[in-house]
Amino acid sequence: MESPSTQLATLVIERLIKEDLLRPDDRGTLLSRLAEGKLKQEDWWLAVELSEAKGRVK
Amino acid sequence: MSAALLSLKVEHLRGSVVPFVLRFEKDKNLTIVYGENATGKTTICDALEFLAKGRVGSLEDRGLGHRLDRYWPSLGKRAGDISVSLDAADSTCTARIHNGNVKVEPEQHRPRVEVLRRNQILRMLEAQPAKRYAEISRFIDITGVETSEDALRRLIESLNANRDTAVAVVAANENTIRQFWEGAGSAGKDPMIWADAELRKDLLTLQQTALALSQLRAAYQRLGDYPQKFEPATATLRTAERAAAETVEKLENVLATATNEAGELLAVLEGAKPYLKKHPNPTACPLCESNEKAANLRDRVQQRLQQFSTIQDAQKEKVRNDQVVQRAADALASMQADVQRDAQKFEELKRGHQWSADIKLPEQPAPTRPDELDVWLAVARELPASWLAFEGAAQEQRKFVDTLSRQLKTYRDNVATQQELDILLPRLRRAHEILVEERQKFTDGVLKKIAGEVGRLYEAVHPGEGLEKIRLELEAGRRASLEIGASFGGTANTPPQAYFTQSHLDTLGLCIFLTLAGMDNPEGTILVLDDVLASVDEPHVERVVEMLYLEAARFRHCVITTHYRPWKEKLRWGWLQNGQCHFVELNKWSLANGLQYVRSIPDIDRLRQLLAEVPPDPQLVCSKAGVILEASLNFLTELYESDMPRRAKGLYTLGELLCAFDRKLRQALKAEMLSGTDASDKVIYKTVVLGPIIEELHRIAQARNIFGAHFNELSFELPDADAIAFGTQVLQLVDAVVDSENGWPRKEKLGSYWANANETRRLYPLKKPV
Numbered sequence: 001m002e003s004p005s006t007q008l009a010t011l012v013i014e015r016l017i018k019e020d021l022l023r024p025d026d027r028g029t030l031l032s033r034l035a036e037g038k039l040k041q042e043d044w045w046l047a048v049e050l051s052e053a054k055g056r057v058k
Numbered sequence: 059m060s061a062a063l064l065s066l067k068v069e070h071l072r073g074s075v076v077p078f079v080l081r082f083e084k085d086k087n088l089t090i091v092y093g094e095n096a097t098g099k100t101t102i103c104d105a106l107e108f109l110a111k112g113r114v115g116s117l118e119d120r121g122l123g124h125r126l127d128r129y130w131p132s133l134g135k136r137a138g139d140i141s142v143s144l145d146a147a148d149s150t151c152t153a154r155i156h157n158g159n160v161k162v163e164p165e166q167h168r169p170r171v172e173v174l175r176r177n178q179i180l181r182m183l184e185a186q187p188a189k190r191y192a193e194i195s196r197f198i199d200i201t202g203v204e205t206s207e208d209a210l211r212r213l214i215e216s217l218n219a220n221r222d223t224a225v226a227v228v229a230a231n232e233n234t235i236r237q238f239w240e241g242a243g244s245a246g247k248d249p250m251i252w253a254d255a256e257l258r259k260d261l262l263t264l265q266q267t268a269l270a271l272s273q274l275r276a277a278y279q280r281l282g283d284y285p286q287k288f289e290p291a292t293a294t295l296r297t298a299e300r301a302a303a304e305t306v307e308k309l310e311n312v313l314a315t316a317t318n319e320a321g322e323l324l325a326v327l328e329g330a331k332p333y334l335k336k337h338p339n340p341t342a343c344p345l346c347e348s349n350e351k352a353a354n355l356r357d358r359v360q361q362r363l364q365q366f367s368t369i370q371d372a373q374k375e376k377v378r379n380d381q382v383v384q385r386a387a388d389a390l391a392s393m394q395a396d397v398q399r400d401a402q403k404f405e406e407l408k409r410g411h412q413w414s415a416d417i418k419l420p421e422q423p424a425p426t427r428p429d430e431l432d433v434w435l436a437v438a439r440e441l442p443a444s445w446l447a448f449e450g451a452a453q454e455q456r457k458f459v460d461t462l463s464r465q466l467k468t469y470r471d472n473v474a475t476q477q478e479l480d481i482l483l484p485r486l487r488r489a490h491e492i493l494v495e496e497r498q499k500f501t502d503g504v505l506k507k508i509a510g511e512v513g514r515l516y517e518a519v520h521p522g523e524g525l526e527k528i529r530l531e532l533e534a535g536r537r538a539s540l541e542i543g544a545s546f547g548g549t550a551n552t553p554p555q556a557y558f559t560q561s562h563l564d565t566l567g568l569c570i571f572l573t574l575a576g577m578d579n580p581e582g583t584i585l586v587l588d589d590v591l592a593s594v595d596e597p598h599v600e601r602v603v604e605m606l607y608l609e610a611a612r613f614r615h616c617v618i619t620t621h622y623r624p625w626k627e628k629l630r631w632g633w634l635q636n637g638q639c640h641f642v643e644l645n646k647w648s649l650a651n652g653l654q655y656v657r658s659i660p661d662i663d664r665l666r667q668l669l670a671e672v673p674p675d676p677q678l679v680c681s682k683a684g685v686i687l688e689a690s691l692n693f694l695t696e697l698y699e700s701d702m703p704r705r706a707k708g709l710y711t712l713g714e715l716l717c718a719f720d721r722k723l724r725q726a727l728k729a730e731m732l733s734g735t736d737a738s739d740k741v742i743y744k745t746v747v748l749g750p751i752i753e754e755l756h757r758i759a760q761a762r763n764i765f766g767a768h769f770n771e772l773s774f775e776l777p778d779a780d781a782i783a784f785g786t787q788v789l790q791l792v793d794a795v796v797d798s799e800n801g802w803p804r805k806e807k808l809g810s811y812w813a814n815a816n817e818t819r820r821l822y823p824l825k826k827p828v
Contacts, residue, residue, distance in 0.1 A: 004199050004500070005202035007500070011500060012497075019492065021492070035202045037201060037202035039206035041212060043209075052481060
């Protein structure tokens with residue numbers, strides 16, 4: 001059974017991607033780090049900023 | 059689903075003083091171990107826990123200290139003698155103790171086991187909220203996500219502060235630039251446009267002019283220094299020249315008072331000194347080559363020279379003074395050369411820059427002679443101060459431009475920061491909102507799922523008291539803290555510990571345990587319930603048992619130990635659904651034999667076995683058949699509320715029971731036995747009319763008393779076939795009505811018949827015909 005943190009992290013990441021707050025390409029790297037509590041302030045900043053940049057390019 | 063269990067072998071653990079093997083029945087994943095106290099039920103539970111978790115929970119919380127493993131081996135055995143093996147259809151694993159640790163080989167086949175003991179049943183209810191949380195943390199612990207969420211929250215706080223700072227700095231910069239703009243006369247309409255224009259102005263020329271002026275000022279300063287040095291230098295030369303003239307005069311007087319030729323002679327004598335030093339004893343005069351007075355020539359020359367010392371002194375003074383004059387003359391000449399060079403340098407600087415009209419310069423070229431400088435300097439005296447003022451103004455302008463530039467840059471940087479944050483922050487806040495929403499939804503979902511499942515199980519035991527009435531809540535404001543609430547007397551969310559009876563609490567505790575055990579891979583889990591029925595009150599036991607039967611099917615295997623005798627009897631009589639159930643009964647434990655068990659089979663199956671024996675034993679057949687017939691008729695007369703004599707203890711003879719079916723009921727009684735399915739998968743029932751069977755039993759019922767109840771000489775004269783016919787007829791009746799795997803038809807169906815579990819038997823009519 002996946003840990004509760006991993007289950008929740010999966011739900012959160014999918015929702016953030018759906019709302020264009022994360023890039024789908026970042027799913028793999030962000031999921032485990034979110035679940036393990038390793039997403040730092042700078043990681044959030046970069047990930048959300050990149051998704052915004054991607055949105056602008058589109 | 060993990061592979062089925064085949065057997066459990068326990069050696070020298072707790073009560074297993076001799077090796078004990080519990081063989082699990084094929085295709086039955088529920089094993090009920092019945093035994094009186096001290097028969098070894100708990101040892102079986104201990105063995106499974108030892109194998110799965112390396113511990114023996116039955117010894118815990120008994121005040122035995124920390125080294126409980128001292129009590130694990132059977133009496134007279136050592137830890138190394140303990141061995142527990144579980145044989146499954148696809149694997150075997152064994153637990154032993156090595157160096158004080160329980161080691162399972164192969165480790166990958168270590169089974170997953172959840173054990174609930176009677177003394178632990180209230181653990182979840184009576185625990186502190188934090189411990190209660192710990193019990194369910196494996197389903198709800200989202201610490202990792204919470205840590206990441208906290209990082210996001212702190213980032214938003216930090217960026218909010220950054221944005222506030224940027225806004226404040228932008229306002230301050232705007233104010234400063236506006237003040238500069240107003241100070242400069244408020245040119246144009248926009249201070250920022252003005253500031254840009256200011257920064258585009260040519261600062262280089264201004265700075266180059268300031269630098270050139272600085273160099274020109276230094277050159278002027280150097281020229282200005284000469285007049286005050288020139289006079290002393292000239293005076294020094296004149297003084298030296300006077301001193302030298304006096305020395306010449308003095309020398310001339312000395313020579314005049316000596317001989318007219320003293321000077322020349324002194325020169326000759328001085329010239330002889332180096333020669334005589336080299337030739338101390340000449341044989342002849344080196345000058346006239348006479349040897350007449352050659353002896354002691356050196357001494358005599360020295361003697362003559364001393365006589366001329368005054369002349370020598372005067373000559374030395376003259377030389378010295380001549381040198382002083384020369385040095386003074388050289389210094390003056392050097393100064394004149396310096397003046398010439400600096401004057402030329404000044405002129406070069408003057409020519410080397412494109413001066414603007416507002417800068418004044420000396421009209422005359424700088425003189426190259428020191429004695430002309432005074433006049434030239436006097437004419438240009440005011441100019442260096444104006445040059446310095448220009449330099450100062452240029453420096454101020456530079457400072458202003460630097461300040462303006464910094465202000466404008468800071469303003470623009472902070473505007474850019476603010477704009478970036480105005481885009482980023484709403485997205486970060488939305489991400490945080492999603493995290494919070496999903497976390498709460500997830501946590502609530504898990505708690506609701508657990509509470510719902512607990513409620514469903516509890517409802518099965520206490521109808522109307524479970525569904526939607528059990529709540530689990532994380533305590534607000536406290537981390538990792540869980541509260542349990544239940545409805546009581548119409549009041550929702552009350553603590554069950556405060557209002558529930560002990561029996562209700564036990565049931566609730568059991569339901570919580572079953573729920574948690576079933577949430578994590580139940581198909582791979584062996585569920586062990588050690589005597590948990592002990593405190594459930596009688597009216598609810600049957601429903602608890604039914605609930606356990608249903609729940610056990612979800613697990614890999616379920617082992618339930620009990621000393622609840624009615625359970626055994628209900629199984630014996632097929633009152634419970636026995637299809638999935640393997641029932642074993644433990645014999646009295648002894649030090650010599652340890653644990654021993656027999657397989658208990660329902661009486662109906664026992665009758666079948668007795669009839670199948672060759673030859674069958676008439677007494678045993680009739681005895682068993684009689685009891686089964688009594689049970690069957692008892693069931694039917696109760697079901698149809700037959701007219702019976704009223705008796706205090708409700709005990710009736712076989713004859714009375716057989717007479718209780720009136721003609722209409724006998725004609726209406728029929729059973730349907732599930733016999734399979736047809737080609738279209740529709741179930742097929744075989745109909746058995748019961749009236750003729752009951753009438754035939756009525757006719758031959760005497761066989762029970764003659765063969766099976768008492769010693770009766772009449773039995774000597776009757777053929778065994780009569781006894782076998784009685785047993786066969788009873789079996790025919792009971793087979794029609796009861797399916798030992800699915801129990802008796804006790805449930806009313808569709809308002810038209812009675813049915814057992816899985817509807818393998820249907821009994822008509824629903825009501826006794828009037």
